[in-house]
Amino acid sequence: MTRPILSATIARTDTAAAGTTHRLTATPESCYWGYIDAGQDPVLRIESGDVVEIETITHHAGDAPDLLMDEGIRAVWDGIPVDQRGPGVHVLTGPIYVEGAMPGDSLVVQIDDLAPRLPYGSNCAANWGLLYDKMGKERISIYELVDAPDGAFGAVAKPMFGFDFTARDLYDLPGVISEPGLTLREPFGVDISVPVRPHFGVLGVAPDTDDRLSSIPPGQFGGNVDDWRIGMGATVYYPVSAEGGLLYAGDPHFAQGDGEICGTAIEASLNGRIRVSVAKDISVTSPLLENADSWVTHGFGDTLDQAMTMAAEQTLWLLTSRFGMTTDDAYSLCSVGVDFGVTQVVDGTVGCHGIVAKSLFV
Numbered sequence: 001m002t003r004p005i006l007s008a009t010i011a012r013t014d015t016a017a018a019g020t021t022h023r024l025t026a027t028p029e030s031c032y033w034g035y036i037d038a039g040q041d042p043v044l045r046i047e048s049g050d051v052v053e054i055e056t057i058t059h060h061a062g063d064a065p066d067l068l069m070d071e072g073i074r075a076v077w078d079g080i081p082v083d084q085r086g087p088g089v090h091v092l093t094g095p096i097y098v099e100g101a102m103p104g105d106s107l108v109v110q111i112d113d114l115a116p117r118l119p120y121g122s123n124c125a126a127n128w129g130l131l132y133d134k135m136g137k138e139r140i141s142i143y144e145l146v147d148a149p150d151g152a153f154g155a156v157a158k159p160m161f162g163f164d165f166t167a168r169d170l171y172d173l174p175g176v177i178s179e180p181g182l183t184l185r186e187p188f189g190v191d192i193s194v195p196v197r198p199h200f201g202v203l204g205v206a207p208d209t210d211d212r213l214s215s216i217p218p219g220q221f222g223g224n225v226d227d228w229r230i231g232m233g234a235t236v237y238y239p240v241s242a243e244g245g246l247l248y249a250g251d252p253h254f255a256q257g258d259g260e261i262c263g264t265a266i267e268a269s270l271n272g273r274i275r276v277s278v279a280k281d282i283s284v285t286s287p288l289l290e291n292a293d294s295w296v297t298h299g300f301g302d303t304l305d306q307a308m309t310m311a312a313e314q315t316l317w318l319l320t321s322r323f324g325m326t327t328d329d330a331y332s333l334c335s336v337g338v339d340f341g342v343t344q345v346v347d348g349t350v351g352c353h354g355i356v357a358k359s360l361f362v
Contacts, residue, residue: 019047019049019050019051020046020047020050020051021051021052021053022044022050022051023052024053024096025055026055026056026076026091027072027076028079028080029043030044031057031076031092031093032080033059033080033084033086033092033175034091034174034214034215035086035214035215036092036207036215036221037206037213038207038209038241038242039210039212040206042095043093043094043096044097045097045098045099045244046096046099047099048099048276049277050275050276051274051276052096052273053273054273054274055072055093055117055271055272056249056250056271057072057073057250057252058091058252058267058268058269059089059091059174059175059267060121060122060264060267061073061122061269062077062175062178063142063176063178064120064140065180068118068122070117073269076091077177082173085175086174086214087212088213088216090201090215090216090251091250091251092202092215092249093249093250094247094249095246095248096245096248096276097244097246098245098247098276100278101240101244101245102240103243104283105279105280105283106240106283107237107238107240107245107277108235108238108276108277108278108282109247109276110235110275110276110277111200111231111233111274112273113232113273114153114199114231114232115270115271115272116152116269116271117268117269117270117271120268121143121144121157121253121254121255121266122140122141122142122266122268123140123265123266123267124165124262124267125137125140125262126138126165126171129261129263130262137164137165138164138165138171139162139163139164139165140164140178141159141161142159143157143158143160143254143255143268144157144158145254146158146193153196153198153254155195156193156194157193157194157196157255158191158192158193159188159194160188161188162188163183163184163185164183164184166183167182194266197228197253197255197256198231198232198253198255198270199227199228199229199230199231199252199253200249200252200253200270201224201226201250201252201265201267202222202224202225202249203230203249203250204222204248205238205239205242205245205247206242206245206246206248207219207220207221207223208242215250215251216348217300217347217348218298218300218349218351219349222236222238222287224347225287225344226251226256226343226344227343228255228257228265229289229291230289233292234289234290234291235291236287237279237287237289238284239284239286240278245278252267252270254267254268258341258342258344259343259344259345260344261345262346264346286298286300286310286314288314288318293357293359294356294357295318296354296355297311297314297317297353298310298311298351298352299311299312299313299351299352300350300351300352301349301350302349302350304345307343310352311340312334312340312354315338315340315356316330319334334354337357337360338354338355338356339354339355340352340354340355341355
């Protein structure tokens, strides 16, 4: 089936060695808000091996619109009606149709570069956070990149101010705007420096379903995995379920810790440069990440036990299929040499990961 594209959002530049480079800006026509749908028409068609310069914007730009919004971001807010948002919360750019990608293949996404669109981000201690019942309120903290050249990242982000969220009874509507002057912006209590870990919180392919899914729970198709390792230099493999793969990206972050326990990371708009390829000889069943020094498997579930079990089974598969280990040997290595951890606990479906250091095989 041939799918249409919205060609007005695309600029193309041919390069000699690296295929075609496409630019995909974030506009009301190239973004959709809060859902993942295999029936969504793609906004861009590319060949395997092409590069996409993609803009992704945070759904938390309204937390400090004087800092986190520019004209283009405001246009997305104004251009996507409230009744077209949901059931999730994330602004997604795409989907991207990759020629030749068919069910059973793997889509390989190499993240070559990430850059801040604006030097500010928001963290929301929200009603979906782990300790909301204990804290008894929702609070916004705004962070700023420091010692960063224009259009680039510095090493750290520092908090600027915080305020209790009062725009609604609960932060339960995508695109809430807390106008400056209507909240008391209070200085952060301690001078801290947060290591910058820019990454896509949401990156994935269309799942095998005809239903419109919330963008919040992650799954074997990827989506809201919220692993800070899905950043510059990483390559991520996704299982293709729909013709063309239908890749999307969003929920950009400046930084996050494992667990993401209060509700969000430092949510901030990013521009990315990704190379997308089809792998016919690699068959993954859950997002598999590779970086310079490790492989990272991912597991998901309704409970941490379920998510950890899936991450362990994915790691056994990696060790036996890629490195030729027996199941017995791989199970031993998982216990003595693989680092398992909690990716996030705030997306309804929780996540765990397993980190297999490449140095284990040197």
